[in-house]
Amino acid sequence: MIKLFRPFLVAGLLLPLALPGQAATVNTTLSPKVQQALKTNKLQDSALSLVMLPLDGPGNATVFNADISVNPASTMKLVTTYAALELLGPTFQWKTEFFTDGALTNGVLNGNLYLKGGGDPKLNMEKLWLLMRDLRANGVRTITGDLVLDRSHFVQPNLPQFNDDGGDVNKPFLVKPDSLLVNLKALRFVARNDGGKVTVSVEPPIASIRIDNQVKAVAGKQCKGDVRYNPVAQPDGVSVVVSGQLADGCNSQTYLSLLDHSTYAAGAVRAIWNELGGSIQGRDRIENVPKSARLLARAFSPDLVEVIRDINKYSNNTMAQQLFLSLGAQFRTDADGDDARAAQRVVRQWLARKGITAPHLVMENGSGLSRAERVSTREMAALLQAAWQSPYSAEFISSMPLVGMDGTMRKRLKRTALTGEGHIKTGTLNTVRAIAGYTRDSNGKTWAVAAILNDPKPWGASAILDQVLLDLYRQPKLDNSSTASVR
Missing domain, CATH: 3.50.80.20 (D-Ala-D-Ala carboxypeptidase C, peptidase S13)
Structure with a gap:
């Protein structure tokens, strides 16, 4: 059985043609539960931009604040990874x-x-x-x-240095890209108390990293995170002062990026x-x-397909920026100046060839770890629909976190009907909460969804986005006799 499906253009957004007996309509309001979730978290409706688009069956699309320029946070990685799949190819290697x-x-x-x-x-x-x-x-x-x-x-x-919370600049997720990026430049420090003696080791054992072990061994059966790692720059390297206390049989570890x-x-x-x-x-x-x-x-x-899985499942910023620069390096011209500008040009030209106009799109480093990057949810939804029809759709969709199961969605919507029903990329900055990807409704039909919240205080806003997905799942039960098909 092959279900009939044809797309047509409505107000600049690709929407599915209504099946027999169905009217093509677009919702322009939020559901009562989403409105209540916004109110509960003291956010205005204007903070949310939303597009929900049925891809392989009937349903009314929702378009709300869809043409506002918003910061997408890490959902920008979907633009970078999809462009790379089509421009570099799924088997591309470095x-x-x-x-x-x-x-x-x-x-x-x-x-x-x-x-x-x-x-x-x-x-x-x-x-x-x-x-x-x-x-x-x-x-x-x-x-x-x-x-x-x-x-x-x-x-x-x-490009400007980004540090969202103004805290520790040695966090591994802040590592910048490089032609010779080794091990994401991460140093793994492990403190152990074995029989009352505390040892501290570092991997890899780089000579310019020295450890000043000041951790005290204490009695007790509970392991608590009371070990601190304080790097101190030296003329010939970095000395890391490790202090605090550790009970017998316990260990503590952390990852730091301390070297160029x-x-x-x-x-x-x-x-x-x-x-x-x-x-x-x-x-x-x-x-x-x-x-x-x-x-x-x-x-x-x-292969690239394995790399984009790491980028999207775990929202790896440095790897996304490496991929963005790789796009630039592959297609660089003398007029581009640098590989970020080359990548920006290449992605825009690629979108234009696909018929996607994106006046709101601003790409700085391709990872979403940026104050400058912008997109609209209409543009994101159009990209998701194009990817749904791509020959590499399976590779692209499977790179995103499974709802309630893995990646950055592993703890969200667990023990709900949505567990395992969606592949959703998340995005988080101090002023942003975002989701984008694909999810199924209660009839087993797939939707593209892009929901982005921009607000100075978006605390608790992940619950609002979860409610968007829950409402989308609860579609009216389909009458199978109304579905057009050919045998």
Whole structure:
């Protein structure tokens, strides 16, 4: 059985053609329960922009404040990831390479070792270790020259530093993109109390990170988070003062980003090479790989479809920005200036080819971690409908969090009828709460939904967006005899 479906254009938004016996109507008001949720959270109706659009069956679309320019927070990642799927392709990969300008004799590389980054968003410690294992397996042990980092793949934009709450600037989600992004530049600190002795370790064990362990071992059976990590900059690195107290048998861990990209990458390479029994005798420096250098080893990233899953499921800002710059790097022209501007141009041209006009769209870094980025819910819904009809719709939809099950939606709407029924990307900033994606109603029909709240104090606003999804789910029961079909 094939259900008939044709789209037509209504007021700039693609809406489904009504099935036999159905009228094509558009709701322009909020449901009573959503209005009450706004009132309960002391928010005006004007704070909410909403579009709900039926995709594969009957239903009345809802369009409310849909043409207002709003900050989408992390739902902007849907624009970046969908554009990348179609422009780069689902099997696109990044590469990371080792080169040398010297000769290898009896395990000694008489020359420099060059590490060239290709913008891989998922170059973690395991992947780097495997790449360096290839070097070791090829007979390299001692490197007499320097460790040279080539970070020239991206033409970096000059964008403002973002810190939503003005707090700890060392939070991993604030890490900026880089051509040679290693392990998201994260340092994992672990404090343990084993038998009354507290130890503190860091992974990866980068030489320029030193630990000043001041944690006191205390008696007690309850493990409480009373361990503090205070980084102090030093001329030759960073000293981390670890203080507080820890009961026997307990542990505490945190992730911090304390080093610049080049220091972290070089430190990680040296730490792994030491563990593999090798040595690098020269210093660390930054320079492009000479054209005469020869390739020693190469590693490829996972396919793009796996990367966008990490970006959307867990709202990874740095990986989204890496992907945005990768779009720019792939299609950069001399007139663009940098890869962010190139990506902005490429995405606009791509939308125009799809017939989507987006006068409100402003992309700064493609992640939503920005005060400048803007979109309207009408534009977001139009993009979601286009993606529904894309040959890569399955890959795109499956990259989003499952309601009540995983990613940033794992704790929301649990033990409701909506659990597992929707793929919804979330967005959160101090002044923003947002959702966008796909969800099914009680008849098993799929809808595109974009709901964005902008307000100076949107506290409790996630409950309003959850109510939007609950109301959408509760559609009138379908009379199957009214559904057009061909056999």
